[in-house]
Amino acid sequence: MAERPELAGRVAWSYLATVLAAAVGGLVALVAYQVVNPLACSVPSDEFAEQALSCSLVWGMGLWVIGFSGALLGALAVLKVDNRLACWLAMVAGTLGLLIGVGQIGQWWWWVAALLLPAAAALASAPWSDDPRIRRLQSVALAVLLAGLVAVFAVQVAAS
Numbered sequence: 001m002a003e004r005p006e007l008a009g010r011v012a013w014s015y016l017a018t019v020l021a022a023a024v025g026g027l028v029a030l031v032a033y034q035v036v037n038p039l040a041c042s043v044p045s046d047e048f049a050e051q052a053l054s055c056s057l058v059w060g061m062g063l064w065v066i067g068f069s070g071a072l073l074g075a076l077a078v079l080k081v082d083n084r085l086a087c088w089l090a091m092v093a094g095t096l097g098l099l100i101g102v103g104q105i106g107q108w109w110w111w112v113a114a115l116l117l118p119a120a121a122a123l124a125s126a127p128w129s130d131d132p133r134i135r136r137l138q139s140v141a142l143a144v145l146l147a148g149l150v151a152v153f154a155v156q157v158a159a160s
Helices: 003-040 046-078 084-100 108-124 132-159
Strands: none
Touching: 003 046, 003 084, 003 108, 046 084, 084 108, 084 132
């Protein structure tokens, strides 16, 4: 019975860390975007305007993910969430998974997945066992998931 409040607290702190990281990540992306966008997505003529818009969106999303990732790790540390690395890996993997499916943003299930992502990351990274080998295996599995999603996201960005 003692584990339930600890797990519920972990989910609640993960939601708070997500909100803080989203706000800070957005600010970081906004500032970085002002520098990166003119350099990376310059428009030589009006006929390339659509490509420049696509370039701007990709850079904006990428900068937000980078800002969110860095801020999330800091927020998890400040809020003293146990097993921070695994929680960070699960959350960033879930965020990339949502970005891969951004074409489905109008569907109801996409928004439900976005709302449940912090809880799922908190549960996926919870210290379910005291055995250090199992906790290490849990972190490695989440890292492999994140690496796979990074590869899929990179291929998707390169294809567009």
